[in-house]
Amino acid sequence: MVVYFAFLFHIYQPPVQIAPVIKQIVKESYRPILDALRDHPNAKISLNINATLTEQLDDYGYRDVIEGISTLASRGQIDFTGSGKFHPLLPLIPEPEILRQIKLNNDTNRQYFGNIYKPRGFFPPEMAISEEIFPAIKKMGFDWVISSGIANSLSEFPTTSISQHNKTGLGLVFRDDYTSIDCAFDKLNNIEAFANRLKYKNQDQDYYVILAMDGETFGHHVKHAIKDFLIPLFEALPHRDDIKMCTVSEIVDRFPKGQKQSPKASSWSTMPYDLDRGVPFPLWFDPNNPLHQEQHHFIMYALTTVHLAQKYYDSMNDDQKGLYNNARSFLDRGIHSCQQWWASKRPWYSPDMIVRGLSEILLASINAKRSIPDVNPDIPDAMQLILEEMLRAHNKIILSL
Structure with a gap:
């Protein structure tokens, strides 16, 4: 039995961010992550970079970050996802604006990354989904959409097949919320603890785990996370047969299509008690705020x-x-x-x-x-x-x- 796992790193800064913050994050996070991937050719990630950040990197003179991402993507170590350029909460805007934001994101990122930017998957900002956004994502030609594990409406959490959106046919993948959060908050910070968490199912059949978090977690929010966790993990994985790193798109290709479902409106910050009170997007549209x-x-x-x-x-x-x-x-x-x-x-x-x-x-x-x-x-x-x-x-x- 093998556990296939994927990291999806989401990197973004708001269009009104100030230059010193960008400079600090480039130094602490973006460059070290790219260096770690470059030094370990077997390591790979899925990456969402909202195009407003791509523009800011260019505006502030960090072309080396853009070029580093392009090089790694050309080597198959980065699997791009699409998104909305300026990171709007898609369920809160009408479909014409959703389509516009996705197109702006595609056009801008292709301008900087060239033809290597061909995202198959879609990362909704804040992983905020609702039934209203899926038709627009389908129209823009994506194959799959990621959302928080809390959005899954099936009786079991899909780990051996890729469930399908019941109206558009889009592939649905869900992040493992608890493992992702523990990684992000430095609770899983050594290889054995991480591997044991991934191997939580006692079965013969292969399965997958998707971990999604802000890329800025590594090096910026958790200062030692690249040196003490990511790099040792990248070094150890080629010698292990029990866990295998891949991209989300590779997981979608490896595992069969599964049940159809209509996922719950939610975000990656939505808690069960938020759904109980009918508030799927509590940090952005709370009726009591x-x-x-x-x-x-x-x-x-x-x-x-x-x-x-x-x-x-x-x-x-x-x-x-x-x-x-x-x-x-x-x-x-x-x-x-x-x-x-x-x-x-x-x-x-x-x-x-x-x-x-x-x-x-x-x-x-x-x-x-x-x-x-x-x-x-x-x-x-x-x-x-x-x-x-x-x-x-x-x-x-x-x-x-």
Whole structure:
């Protein structure tokens, strides 16, 4: 019996992140992880890199990180996944925005990584899924989607087959939540403890385990995790027959298709008690959190203004088209999930990050309002009403910080 396991590392920084933080994470995490993989040709991972981070790496002069990822991908040591470029919580935005974010992510990452960027799998930001997002993922040509183990709705946790989404046919893989969390929080930090955790099933049949976590865990959040855990693991695995490292796509290819299911709406931060109270996305959209409610209203108002302006794009002059394009760019950036996460107070809270997100969204609506030509006298009035509602929501948020 062999346990096939895969690491899926998710690396991302919000588009409003400050340069010193990027610099620190590159030094502590991204470069050392790439070095460890390069020095151990048998090691491999699945990698989600949101394209907003790819752009930031380029903007701040870290081309070596981009080139290192490209080289490892060309050697088969990195298996890319797709995502949304600016890391929005996909279940909270309409399908046209989901499709746009996925396309932006694909286009930007292909610009930097070239044709080696051909993701088969999809990583929803925060592993937040709901039934509404699967059709968009299918339309964009992906084969499989990863979500948290809590999303599994089958009576057994799939480890010997790949379950299928009952409507789209997408392959469904689920992370082992407890093992992933213990790795992330430095509770599984030596090879034997790790191997014994993976071999938790007493059976003759091969099975698989998927471990997914923030890549920044290694070296940045847990300073010694690369030196004391990842590198020794990479060195030991070629000499072991009981556990084998592979990518998530290799697991999907190795194991047969299984039962169909409709997974539960959830995220990788959702707990059983959250599902019991009907709150699948507690760190981003908790009905008992007034900040979340006003943030959501604020974003929906901004979406309305930009989509309204888009209807008049063909009648805009060049200056107005420039304003609309600014509005569209600010909205793409502004709907990143971090502003809601920092408003969750569970236990994370940062007024600075909340306000940075609000600013991007407000700029989107202001530019959208200014872009509309004088073709319909009712449109400016409608925009004015929407902006007044946005400012009411904005004031509620600001005054509560």
